[in-house]
Amino acid sequence: MAGLRMLLxxxxxxxxxxxxxxxxxxxxxxxxxxxxxxxxxxxxxxITYGNAAVHEGTSVNSEDFRYLLMSIEHLLLGHFVLRQSALGLPQNEAEQSLRSSFTP
Incomplete structure (x- = not known):
């Protein structure tokens, strides 16, 4: 848990x-x-479970750990993968039609 908190x-x-x-x-x-x-x-x-792991030596069951791990994975995908992929995409329909009108 402490590792997940550090990654967060x-x-x-x-x-x-x-x-x-x-x-x-x-x-x-x-x-x-x-x-x-x-x-x-x-x-x-x-944060809560990570702090408890470090300061109190507590742990979580495997189901809770999987849930928390998926929460971090979702953050990583959104922050580093999907956001970077979306940087070149139009932000709205007007911008999208504007871009398509300039394609050869």
Whole structure:
């Protein structure tokens, strides 16, 4: 769990920098439209369980771990893979029709 929390920390740093605590930076990711409110709440669970693992030596069952791991995987896909792929795509229908009118 501590490893998932550390990974979350690095992705969030890449997204919004290092100012504030990790929960606050998750809210900033949400405010900037990088993640949904539901994703934010799932990622807060990663923080909670990661902190408990480090400070109290607690662990989670395999089903909970899979759920938390998928939450991180979803963040990674959205932040590094899908967002990069979408950078060249039109943002709306008007822009899309404008681009198609200029194709040879």
């Amino acid at each position: 920390e690095q992705v969030v740093r890449d997204g919004v920098g290092v100012d504030g605590n990790l929960r606050g930076r998750l809210y900033e990711l949400h405010n900037r439209g990088f993640i949904t409110a539901h994703q934010r709440e799932r990622l807060v669970n990663v």
